[in-house]
Amino acid sequence: MNVARPHRSLRLPLDLPLDCGQTLARPTIAFETLGTLAPDGGNAILIFHALTGDQYVAVPHPLTGKPGWWHRMVGEGRPIDPARHFILCANVIGGCMGSEGPASPHPATGRPFALDFPVITIADMVRAQVALLDALGIGRLLAVIGGSMGGMQALQFAADHPDRARAVIAIATAARHSAQNIAFHEVGRQAIMADPDWRGGRFLEAGTVPRAGLAVARMAAHITYLSEAGLTARFGRRLQDRSALSFGFDADFQVESYLRHQGMSFVERFDANSYLYITRAMDYFDLAERHGGVLAKAFRGTSARFALVSFDSDWLYPTSESKRIVQALVAAGAHASFVELQSPHGHDSFLLDVPELNRLVDGFLRAVEAGS
Amino acid sequence: MNVARPHRSLRLPLDLPLDCGQTLARPTIAFETLGTLAPDGGNAILIFHALTGDQYVAVPHPLTGKPGWWHRMVGEGRPIDPARHFILCANVIGGCMGSEGPASPHPATGRPFALDFPVITIADMVRAQVALLDALGIGRLLAVIGGSMGGMQALQFAADHPDRARAVIAIATAARHSAQNIAFHEVGRQAIMADPDWRGGRFLEAGTVPRAGLAVARMAAHITYLSEAGLTARFGRRLQDRSALSFGFDADFQVESYLRHQGMSFVERFDANSYLYITRAMDYFDLAERHGGVLAKAFRGTSARFALVSFDSDWLYPTSESKRIVQALVAAGAHASFVELQSPHGHDSFLLDVPELNRLVDGFLRAVEAGS
Numbered sequence: 001m002n003v004a005r006p007h008r009s010l011r012l013p014l015d016l017p018l019d020c021g022q023t024l025a026r027p028t029i030a031f032e033t034l035g036t037l038a039p040d041g042g043n044a045i046l047i048f049h050a051l052t053g054d055q056y057v058a059v060p061h062p063l064t065g066k067p068g069w070w071h072r073m074v075g076e077g078r079p080i081d082p083a084r085h086f087i088l089c090a091n092v093i094g095g096c097m098g099s100e101g102p103a104s105p106h107p108a109t110g111r112p113f114a115l116d117f118p119v120i121t122i123a124d125m126v127r128a129q130v131a132l133l134d135a136l137g138i139g140r141l142l143a144v145i146g147g148s149m150g151g152m153q154a155l156q157f158a159a160d161h162p163d164r165a166r167a168v169i170a171i172a173t174a175a176r177h178s179a180q181n182i183a184f185h186e187v188g189r190q191a192i193m194a195d196p197d198w199r200g201g202r203f204l205e206a207g208t209v210p211r212a213g214l215a216v217a218r219m220a221a222h223i224t225y226l227s228e229a230g231l232t233a234r235f236g237r238r239l240q241d242r243s244a245l246s247f248g249f250d251a252d253f254q255v256e257s258y259l260r261h262q263g264m265s266f267v268e269r270f271d272a273n274s275y276l277y278i279t280r281a282m283d284y285f286d287l288a289e290r291h292g293g294v295l296a297k298a299f300r301g302t303s304a305r306f307a308l309v310s311f312d313s314d315w316l317y318p319t320s321e322s323k324r325i326v327q328a329l330v331a332a333g334a335h336a337s338f339v340e341l342q343s344p345h346g347h348d349s350f351l352l353d354v355p356e357l358n359r360l361v362d363g364f365l366r367a368v369e370a371g372s
Numbered sequence: 373m374n375v376a377r378p379h380r381s382l383r384l385p386l387d388l389p390l391d392c393g394q395t396l397a398r399p400t401i402a403f404e405t406l407g408t409l410a411p412d413g414g415n416a417i418l419i420f421h422a423l424t425g426d427q428y429v430a431v432p433h434p435l436t437g438k439p440g441w442w443h444r445m446v447g448e449g450r451p452i453d454p455a456r457h458f459i460l461c462a463n464v465i466g467g468c469m470g471s472e473g474p475a476s477p478h479p480a481t482g483r484p485f486a487l488d489f490p491v492i493t494i495a496d497m498v499r500a501q502v503a504l505l506d507a508l509g510i511g512r513l514l515a516v517i518g519g520s521m522g523g524m525q526a527l528q529f530a531a532d533h534p535d536r537a538r539a540v541i542a543i544a545t546a547a548r549h550s551a552q553n554i555a556f557h558e559v560g561r562q563a564i565m566a567d568p569d570w571r572g573g574r575f576l577e578a579g580t581v582p583r584a585g586l587a588v589a590r591m592a593a594h595i596t597y598l599s600e601a602g603l604t605a606r607f608g609r610r611l612q613d614r615s616a617l618s619f620g621f622d623a624d625f626q627v628e629s630y631l632r633h634q635g636m637s638f639v640e641r642f643d644a645n646s647y648l649y650i651t652r653a654m655d656y657f658d659l660a661e662r663h664g665g666v667l668a669k670a671f672r673g674t675s676a677r678f679a680l681v682s683f684d685s686d687w688l689y690p691t692s693e694s695k696r697i698v699q700a701l702v703a704a705g706a707h708a709s710f711v712e713l714q715s716p717h718g719h720d721s722f723l724l725d726v727p728e729l730n731r732l733v734d735g736f737l738r739a740v741e742a743g744s
Contacts, residue, residue, distance in 0.1 A: 019619075020619035021619075115621070118619070119619040119620060119621075176609065177609070178600060178603070178604055178609075179600075179603035179604050179606070179607040179608055179609065179625070179627040180595065180598075180600045180603045180604070182609070182625050182627050182628060183591075183595045183603065183627050183628070183631055184592075184595060186591070186623075186625075186627070186628045186631055186632075187588060187591045187592045187595065187631070189621065190584075190587070190588050190591060190632070190635070191563055191566075191588045193621070194563075194567065194584030194585065194587075194588060195566065196568055212562075212566030213566065215562070215566075216559060216562050216563045216566060216588065219555075219558070219559045219562060220559045220592050223552065223555045223556060223559065226552075228550060228551075228552045228687075228690075231550070231551035231552045231555065232550055232551050232552070234551070235551040236551055237548065237549070237550075237551065237554070237658055245656055247391075247392035247393075247490070247491040248491060249487070249491075249561065249565070249648060249652065251558075252655075253551070253554050253558075253655065255551040255554050255555050255558070256554060256555070256558045259555055259558055259559070260558075260562070263562070276621060280621065283624075283625070284617055286609060315600075315687075318600075
């Protein structure tokens with residue numbers, strides 16, 4: 001299943017200014033497209049990916065061979081359908097699937113940036129993708145859509161480009177990272193940086209991989225993606241390949257075995273420094289901050305129609321955060337709808353088989369398409 | 373403030389059989405007492421400590437100099453009062469404050485047990501403390517009490533010794549570890565075992581300390597002790613000693629700085645192997661397991677009065693777990709009362725200033741004392 005080809009990418013024609021004050025010199029952006037752009041350009045949908053996602057939404061992942069991360073939402077006969085839509089998804093800057101990130105060569109030295117890569121923000125990620133749209137000649141979009149960190153980018157896009165998308169769909173997300181969100185990310189970063197194989201970030205040159213640290217970071221984060229009830233239903237206290245407790249430190253319980261597998265397989269496909277940079281960008285995210293703490297001001301003057309979706313079992317970005325966004329949108333005079341869906345799967349629900357989510361996105365997109 | 377004296381301890385007169393099938397040869401149990409045992413022995417209260425607690429409930433900690441971990445509950449004029457009660461608290465076996473544990477010398481080699489220490493259970497911890505009671509000549513207790521893992525021991529004590537305590541108080545606890553509980557502990561264990569300074573458990577002999585791994589384990593666990601609302605109220609997105617984001621990986625946010633401090637200070641007072649063993653004991657805990665999965669059967673024939681307390685913001689051992697225990701107690705015909713207290717502090721509430729908790733424990737103990 002391995003697709004042995006380089007990531008499709010484009011070097012931006014202009015330098016990219018960043019929130020930190022630095023500039024990325026004509027960064028490379030990797031992206032995938034599906035479908036055909038309509039002559040009037042009006043059928044384009046930009047999908048933003050989540051923390052550990054990438055541009056491979058609906059085609060097999062080149063490293064794992066697994067189906068694209070949003071194949072349930074994107075594809076033939078799906079709500080986002082290449083038969084009807086032109087679908088674009090780009091790897092975020094700071095990422096590790098072809099877009100400029102800490103593993104990219106520093107233009108001055110040719111060595112990997114590592115921690116010399118500038119700390120980026122969600123707004124920087126969006127700025128890079130808008131530059132990509134410009135470079136590709138794509139004007140006003142039918143929609144932008146994303147879940148989790150993808151939803152943050154969708155909201156940031158709406159705030160920074162109030163007329164560039166007719167619809168904004170933000171799923172299982174928040175307009176800011178909470179203290180608890182930051183805390184979990186900090187645990188992950190400390191786990192990575194504590195790994196001697198991280199080598200102060202210069203592990204690529206050293207030929208090492210901070211496997212243990214990155215795996216622990218992934219394990220801690222993964223718990224936050226699932227619900228307590230979901231974990232109980234799926235694993236409970238069931239034992240792994242044994243009929244009795246081992247009285248040892250092997251993975252006695254299925255949930256331990258599952259988590260260890262999640263940690264180890266993640267290491268095979270993700271760069272530890274990208275994990276640091278992207279979690280940092282999320283922690284820095286607070287859409288209201290530049291607007292005196294008033295979220296509604298971020299959305300003033302937007303012409304987009306918004307759909308917000310949360311899941312009742314998502315404790316990472318709970319329903320209360322989506323409601324806060326909807327209230328701000330309403331206060332800003334925007335056209336906003338909101339649904340809390342029931343799902344036992346916690347935050348990860350947006351990636352899983354939740355038919356209600358598909359019906360909702362499908363109906364919303366068709367309504368926007370039918371509008372003027 | 374440092375109390376430079378050895379832990380008070382007693383070597384048990386008999387070997388201690390363990391659930392794993394092994395035996396500890398006359399293990400040492402470290403303990404502290406307060407108050408005076410009444411001539412009829414009827415004023416004794418056994419306090420069980422939590423995962424990272426110890427026997428220093430109400431006197432300063434010998435390593436940190438901080439007040440005892442339950443000084444709000446135990447002391448002159450407190451619900452558990454040395455003027456009225458004989459108060460006993462022992463370090464659990466597997467611990468690192470003087471009781472037999474992985475840092476103790478192996479009788480055959482004189483070297484620290486490390487991972488040759490047998491994997492223990494909550495029932496083993498209780499068995500050791502009952503042996504201590506026997507050795508001290510203490511028969512029927514007025515009460516056993518504990519929060520978190522201390523509550524697990526209180527419930528286990530009630531199940532194994534249905535007539536040995538007149539009252540059982542179990543706070544912020546559960547009768548079994550959930551998949552999510554196990555998952556968080558597994559992250560911590562993996563963080564410790566990933567630290568090269570852990571040396572396969574033999575770090576004491578190597579003269580190293582797996583600081584980074586143990587700190588990450590503590591950080592991850594610490595998040596589960598607090599509530600999302602509590603973290604938001606206490607830290608929110610406030611910055612630490614700076615007026616703007618640093619665009620780096622230092623602790624920009626107060627919550628990061630706080631967590632790092634929690635991790636680093638924990639390393640100074642706790643043994644990494646003890647952390648492995650005690651978390652494992654908690655993960656193995658399922659009081660109903662030996663009773664065909666029927667929790668009520670664990671409590672059949674008990675003569676004790678039970679008080680269960682949960683906190684509404686505790687997501688580690690939520691109210692639903694306490695309710696499950698109360699239902700089992702009622703089904704077993706036991707005398708059980710239950711209160712869910714309001715507190716913003718999450719699981720840690722049982723250690724903090726919650727006046728309602730003190731009133732409740734005080735009233736309950738006085739009612740039991742006034743009874744026959």
